[in-house]
Amino acid sequence: MNWEIEFNQIIDDILLNEKFISLKYIIHHGISRLDHSLHVARITFLVCRKFHLKNTAEITRAALLHDFFTNSNEKKAFYKHPTWALENATNEFALNDMQKNIIASHMFPICKTLPNCKESFLVSTIDKVVASYELTKYKAPIEIGAILIFVINFLAIQR
Numbered sequence: 021m022n023w024e025i026e027f028n029q030i031i032d033d034i035l036l037n038e039k040f041i042s043l044k045y046i047i048h049h050g051i052s053r054l055d056h057s058l059h060v061a062r063i064t065f066l067v068c069r070k071f072h073l074k075n076t077a078e079i080t081r082a083a084l085l086h087d088f089f090t091n092s093n094e095k096k097a098f099y100k101h102p103t104w105a106l107e108n109a110t111n112e113f114a115l116n117d118m119q120k121n122i123i124a125s126h127m128f129p130i131c132k133t134l135p136n137c138k139e140s141f142l143v144s145t146i147d148k149v150v151a152s153y154e155l156t157k158y159k160a161p162i163e164i165g166a167i168l169i170f171v172i173n174f175l176a177i178q179r
């Protein structure tokens with residue numbers, strides 16, 4: 021089966037959930053939080069599929085739900101959002117213990133809950149790689165542009 025069809029079958033009910041879909045309105049790493057979550061889930065799925073992991077569907081679903089939070093307090097969110105995401109995910113979907121740990125520990129090593137299985141380490145690592153890519157591609161150029169405009173304006177004032 022084509023991997024995209026397989027991937028969509030695993031996550032289709034999550035994408036029909038109104039609360040989850042509202043993540044498309046929240047900016048995260050310069051793109052929407054929904055797009056970031058889909059990036060992490062897609063890479064997770066492809067890695068699991070490559071290594072023929074038998075719980076590929078469960079890991080992929082947890083990867084998609086890892087940033088399921090809508091709170092906007094950014095400073096607090098950095099440390100607390102795995103807990104918020106776990107609460108939202110368990111309220112909306114049935115999750116097993118492995119999936120709960122994947123979500124709660126994905127900010128390892130700065131979160132309270134530690135990864136207790138290889139699946140949690142996998143998603144945590146993929147999230148960091150994807151976040152670094154997104155920050156470089158979508159966010160840093162905007163900040164570099166803003167700094168350049170500031171410097172040009174500053175130099176113009178000095179003349």
Ligand SMILES: [Fe+2]
Pocket residue numbers: 086087101102126127
């Ligand atoms: Fe996160």
Ligand SMILES: [Fe+2]
Pocket residue numbers: 056060086087147151
């Ligand atoms: Fe993330």
